[in-house]
Amino acid sequence: MAHHFANEIPAHLLIWQRVREYAVPSSMIETATVRRAAGDWAGACAAARVDVALDLRAVRDRHGTDFAHLLRTDLRRLAPDLLRWHMPRTAPDGRLRPGLTLSLARYPNSGATPVQLVVRTPPARADAGQRMSLSLWEGPGTGDVPAHHPHPHPDRRFRLDLHRHLWDATRSGELAHRSLPGAAPPGPPPDMVKSAWAQGRWAAEAELLLRADGRPRGAFTVRLAARNRVVLELVAPDDSHAPTFRPLREALPAQEVAALPLLPEAAARALPDRELLRAGLITAERLHPLVAAALAPSGTGTGPGPGVAASRPRPPEPDDPHRVECRGEVHRIALRDQVLTAVDHDPAQLRREELLVALGGPALPCLRAIDAVHRDPEALPAVRERLGHGDVAGALDVVEGLLGRAAVLRDGPLRDALESAAARRVDHGLFSSGLVAVHPAAGTGRGLNASGTGGVLGASGTGGVLGASGTGGVLGASGTGRAERPFRPRLDRHTPLALRHKRDSRARPRTGLTVSR
Known part of the structure; x- marks a missing residue:
């Protein structure tokens, strides 16, 4: 079966x-x-x-x-x-x-x-x-x-x-x-239209779109995929009836289709919060308070105010959850004086064991467990998710809750994740200030910055942000400062891995999430 x-x-x-x-x-x-x-x-x-x-x-x-x-x-x-x-x-x-x-x-x-x-x-x-x-x-x-x-x-x-x-x-x-699915028009839906599309709202949203462009009625397009657009026509018997849409009877040239009004993604797709509530993947208390007030008026988040987000539950505070079998007994590992330590061992014994480890001896199971938590904790995916979404304070709160504020990070995935986040923030600072205008890989050839002055220079104009060779900033091949147009670099072994994957993919920029195709 x-x-x-x-x-x-x-x-x-x-x-x-x-x-x-x-x-x-x-x-x-x-x-x-x-x-x-x-x-x-x-x-x-x-x-x-x-x-x-x-x-x-x-x-x-x-x-x-x-x-x-x-x-x-x-x-x-x-x-x-x-x-x-x-x-x-x-x-x-x-x-x-x-x-x-x-x-x-x-x-x-x-x-x-x-x-x-x-x-x-x-x-x-x-x-x-x-x-x-x-x-x-x-x-x-x-x-x-x-x-x-x-x-x-x-x-x-x-x-x-x-x-x-x-x-x-x-x-x-x-x-x-505005997020209600509405009633779909009669007839079969256009190709590739699935439940993630708010097809029942297309007519009303298209009417707003066409009015904003000064058109009472007419054709519009909906982007279903990177190379798939459906051309529809907004029609109504008269102004007193609700409009509806239908596929355009005559095929239009590609240039005319591209010039038609395009239904925005916010109008074409279904609201994810309503889908999450319907699927039971989220509760009203976890929604943004303004969203919860609109979608679930009886919920706890019913309106704006200084304490609107207090109803959203916070992560539970860590207790003494770590238990390790050590020398035939079950020992606890917990935060003491803002440091993760083996509480069932005498401090003098721990110092002797740490000295023994430094000299190459075997470590106690408790010390091995503490070292593993410092390098690769169980909450590392949550830390990476918060860092990926820019919530550095939340990521540090998770780390401090696990290891304590006085902890010293050791080499491992946790430290790598935090160092990578710090390095990428430097890249954002350079971009937001306009110091790096093109992709760093374009600096391997003739690519220059937007001002065409020959790279990213420091205050003295003699070095600035140096390239890999350290000889003169993000300069062109000749280094003469001529304002040349940046070009797409050829893929080779020197191309960064992230750019190589982006160039190899036919769908750019990254796609795949329902709201962004």
Whole structure:
């Protein structure tokens, strides 16, 4: 008899379950909510690891007082922790989608292109800390576009200006009806449309999209995969009837299809939180308070306030759980004076045994267990998950809970994970400051930085961030400082492993998570 997997949990829900557990910790939600409630929108952004790259005074001088007032109002309504909760993510680790520029709001102006409030994510090579940046985009060719960002223009596939309930604290209640699956239109669904797609909401969301573009009715597209788009037509008998959609009767050329309005991912896909609740993979208490208030009004998290995140359970404090069989007895290993120690051994005996180990002798089972916990603890996956999502404080809390604040890390996977996280934060700092504009592998040939000045130089202009040879920064082959266009380096044994895997994959950037295909 064939096996049936009707009750098997989809892989994308398991990824979202980990994202909800680690990506937006309770401490971030608490701090950001308190500062936002006090009117400190910049402090709320700092608590949610969102860098603010705009100056309200400069905006007022450039665009006028009315525009600055609209922008300031949106910034005060912005819940950066809620924005992080709903940001697009990639598989398999569930981190922020790299190299993305996402529009939050559009403001009319006298020019042809509306000014947009955007949030940006760094490329994968500089995503340590999972930080985001908030700025204004005033159109192509403006001086505010960061030259070192891989995709500085707003992505029409990922836009939240039509979904303010995903970042505006005053409109988060709209999530209840904007995330309902709705009734699917009659007829067979388009190819590849599965349960992860909110097909029943496409007509209403497409109507909002077309109205924003000044079109009452017409055709639009839905991106189902990297090379698969379905072309649909929004129709209705008259203005008093709810619109519906149907496949376009006539095939259009590829160029015309690319020019049609594209339904954003936030409208095309089902809300993962509702799916997680339905599958029993998460409880309302574990949701963001604003999301819980919209999806489960009877739950504990019913609204914003200084203590909104207190209902989300914290990890239990460690006790004396370590027990080791040592010399025919069961001994305990526990924290004493902020150090993990074998409590059933005399301190003098432990000092003698440690000296014996230093001279090459065998170690006590208790000492071997303590050494193993320092090098490769059982909670190492939780530490790596928190570090991967930028929660350094949470990772250190787990380490201190296991080893104590006075512990000295020893060589092993735990120390490697912490050192790697620290080194990657340096890469993010270099990227955010504009010192490294291209991928480091491009420095092996003619690649230069965005300014075309011949590498990343220090204050004296004589060395700066040196290359592998240590002879003159990230310079081109000739080192003469000519402004040459960066090129894609050829794959060889000198190419970093991460870049080699990215170039070998046909799907770039990383895909596989349901919300980001």
